[in-house]
Amino acid sequence: xxxxKSQFLAMLLLLCCSISFAEELSEKxxxxxxxxxxxxxxxxxxxxxxxKAKEEFxxxxxxxxxxxxxxxxxxxxxxxxxxxxxxxxxxxNVIDFKDSNGKYFVxxxxxxxNTSGKGWVSYVWPHKITKKMINKNTYIEKIPxxxxxxxxxx
Numbered sequence: 001x002x003x004x005k006s007q008f009l010a011m012l013l014l015l016c017c018s019i020s021f022a023e024e025l026s027e028k029x030x031x032x033x034x035x036x037x038x039x040x041x042x043x044x045x046x047x048x049x050x051x052k053a054k055e056e057f058x059x060x061x062x063x064x065x066x067x068x069x070x071x072x073x074x075x076x077x078x079x080x081x082x083x084x085x086x087x088x089x090x091x092x093n094v095i096d097f098k099d100s101n102g103k104y105f106v107x108x109x110x111x112x113x114n115t116s117g118k119g120w121v122s123y124v125w126p127h128k129i130t131k132k133m134i135n136k137n138t139y140i141e142k143i144p145x146x147x148x149x150x151x152x153x154x
Contacts, residue, residue, distance in 0.1 A: 034152045041071045041150045054082040076147040099123040113142035113149045
């Protein structure tokens with residue numbers, strides 16, 4: 001019984017720490033996590049294909065969902081192939097999404113990917129949980145030779 005109680009308390013502490021983990025990271029640390037996550041996602045797609053990636057990126061217990069960090073994949077026409085954090089956007093075209101300032105940020109994702117191959121786009125968007133408007137930063141990387149953009153942000 002004692003071991004079970006200790007295990008429960010350890011799990012509870014880990015859960016509490018992981019909830020506030022992203023809030024306690026510096027901008028530099030968040031950017032590093034996101035870039036590495038997107039790069040891993042790009043390599044996963046290159047190695048395993050988009051169908052396997054769709055399953056893995058949406059897996060709530062998978063390696064591509066880390067607290068508030070998750071991946072989404074867009075085609076360069078704005079169609080969402082998979083969104084690990086907001087599954088209701090799967091198979092939806094989001095090209096005309098605007099932030100609260102009227103910025104067409106998905107078009108900026110595509111422009112960044114097609115111009116530079118990769119980069120950051122900032123915009124304003126509701127927080128996933130609180131729905132409060134917050135500044136968001138998304139890192140985009142285009143998979144060479146495809147129309148796919150792998151994205152992640154905070």
